[in-house]
Amino acid sequence: MMVGAAGRILIIGRIVDVHHFMIELLSLPAFTDNYIWMVHNGHEAVVVDPGDAEVVQRALRARKLSLSAILVTHHHPDHTGGVQDLRDVLLGQVYAPARERTPEPHVAVQEGMTLQLLGQTIRVWDVPGHTLGHIAFLMEPEGQDPILFCGDTLFSGGCGRLFEGTPAQMHASLTTLAQLPGRTRVCCAHEYTVANLRFASLVEPHNPALQAYQSRCAELRQRGQPTLPSTIATERRINPFLRCQEPEVRTSARAQGATGDDPVAVLAALRAWKNRA
Numbered sequence: 001m002m003v004g005a006a007g008r009i010l011i012i013g014r015i016v017d018v019h020h021f022m023i024e025l026l027s028l029p030a031f032t033d034n035y036i037w038m039v040h041n042g043h044e045a046v047v048v049d050p051g052d053a054e055v056v057q058r059a060l061r062a063r064k065l066s067l068s069a070i071l072v073t074h075h076h077p078d079h080t081g082g083v084q085d086l087r088d089v090l091l092g093q094v095y096a097p098a099r100e101r102t103p104e105p106h107v108a109v110q111e112g113m114t115l116q117l118l119g120q121t122i123r124v125w126d127v128p129g130h131t132l133g134h135i136a137f138l139m140e141p142e143g144q145d146p147i148l149f150c151g152d153t154l155f156s157g158g159c160g161r162l163f164e165g166t167p168a169q170m171h172a173s174l175t176t177l178a179q180l181p182g183r184t185r186v187c188c189a190h191e192y193t194v195a196n197l198r199f200a201s202l203v204e205p206h207n208p209a210l211q212a213y214q215s216r217c218a219e220l221r222q223r224g225q226p227t228l229p230s231t232i233a234t235e236r237r238i239n240p241f242l243r244c245q246e247p248e249v250r251t252s253a254r255a256q257g258a259t260g261d262d263p264v265a266v267l268a269a270l271r272a273w274k275n276r277a
């Protein structure tokens with residue numbers, strides 16, 4: 001048995017297309033800086049936070065895929081705006097946060113629940129902070145790195161604004177996500193990386209991993225390519241909001257008004273500083 005360049009396994013004259021058993025991850029750019037994430041198995045697709053239906057329709061047509069489910073992380077319109085228009089082609093359900101108002105009908109989901117989609121198990125996490133009912137989805141395809149859809153909670157090099165939640169909630173949510181396996185692919189809903197890293201380097205001017213990542217991401221953007229997905233391992237090294245215990249992060253946060261070295265106080269100061277920066 002051998003695997004050819006075209007991704008086919010030749011078993012004594014019989015050709016099996018292995019792509020049909022693999023999950024492919026795609027980022028579909030939408031609006032100015034959103035990504036609608038799509039996972040598919042060659043036949044069926046699942047999309048996350050479809051703010052724009054047309055972007056999804058085009059991707060489905062181009063790849064001759066059917067739409068088996070929609071996942072929604074939180075109620076903001078740039079994540080839900082395309083849901084109603086996609087119902088015509090949707091074969092399955094819309095899964096949306098139990099604690100938020102999003103387009104009806106949908107299946108309300110929350111932490112501890114698992115979904116079976118594309119032959120895969122998807123776990124749901126509560127990650128409040130950006131909004132109060134914000135959820136994240138984790139897919140762990142067999143033989144492939146896990147995939148995290150974290151909406152506007154965790155960004156590469158940053159985190160979402162605290163529109164509804166508290167610094168303590170965001171800190172708890174980010175801590176949960178940071179504990180996922182390092183090779184987990186981090187699928188954020190916005191291409192904010194370059195601006196986030198500019199801020200991160202103010203917080204940690206002496207972090208060499210951050211400097212290296214910053215130049216790599218700048219290069220990717222110059223070529224018009226996404227900086228995402230990131231990985232949990234990368235975020236642990238470069239994202240100041242996951243590094244509230246680091247001495248340099250604490251010192252910078254104190255200089256910007258953090259009331260102590262408590263990680264929640266540090267995160268609160270960083271978030272307020274980022275809003276001003």
Ligand code: ZN
Nearest residue numbers: 074076130152
């Ligand atoms: Zn949002």
Ligand code: FE
Nearest residue numbers: 076078152189
């Ligand atoms: Fe958003």
